[in-house]
């Protein structure tokens with residue numbers, strides 16, 4: 001068993017930012033990276049919307065910058081996954097995949113979320129070559145081009161209208177004859193002139209050798225197949241927050257996102273703080289994740305002072 005003053009779970013922008021703040025506050029944080037060191041940005045080619053990088057940066061390079069900044073202030077980083085927690089408190093217990101048992105008064109959750117994929121041919125092979133799960137991140141690379149996006153929820157509605165502002169034409173593939181998105185978002189979709197909704201339409205295959213050139217689609221009512229020429233294929237069918245191990249300990253919404261007290265990183269359990277995409281289903285940006293990682297570290301520091309721990 002090991003005692004740690006502040007434990008951070010996750011290594012995306014939220015986790016590393018929490019580590020930078022916690023380390024500089026003298027909390028000697030230990031950070032467990034989880035299975036994908038660097039989080040979702042690791043699979044992103046160019047990040048051009050993170051302030052402070054005027055020339056952009058590749059996702060992996062940016063996350064290496066975050067990691068090195070956390071190390072500079074003596075964060076201990078462990079390339080392992082946390083598999084079990086016991087938040088009975090006030091000293092929380094956490095177990096790693098190798099069986100290490102850690103006791104800590106302050107846990108910062110920054111486990112992120114994972115985009116859902118369709119699993120169709122071409123989708124994985126062409127990731128970062130036109131296939132993306134984030135229109136706000138990657139749409140700009142396809143400005144003035146024709147693109148396809150899949151989904152029928154608020155994310156697909158928001159991202160398709162976002163793309164319509166920068167792309168010449170947007171094809172939105174909806175698998176049913178109606179959208180799940182809120183009425184106001186649907187109205188926005190239907191009133192965007194360069195946005196065509198293909199109802200009852202499923203994607204069959206993403207086409208292209210070294211980059212996306214089109215998408216083979218099928219109408220699930222008539223069985224008719226056709227190819228839509230497209231420079232990009234955006235998947236917007238939802239995300240899954242990586243919060244399974246916290247079920248039963250802290251409050252989650254019906255989709256598994258962690259519920260925090262509004263305007264803070266506080267969960268319902270004293271000494272357990274949540275940041276990043278694990279608690280954010282709306283904004284989901286690197287910069288917002290980093291912001292909430294900072295909040296979690298400041299909340300943790302304040303909590304430890306108040307509790308004299």
Ligand code: NDP
Pocket residue numbers: 118150151152153154155156158175176179180181236237238239281282
């Ligand atoms: P949702 O789960 O709400 O919607 C997912 C959509 O993807 C559904 O329309 C679903 O179709 C479709 N889908 C799922 N699997 C497939 C598949 N295999 N092939 C084709 N289509 C598929 O996810 P969102 O990310 O849109 O939203 C998540 C939550 O975040 C919601 O609560 C939403 O309201 C919220 N949100 C709010 C925003 C805002 O307020 N500005 C912005 C973005 C999200 P079907 O309907 O047939 O099941």
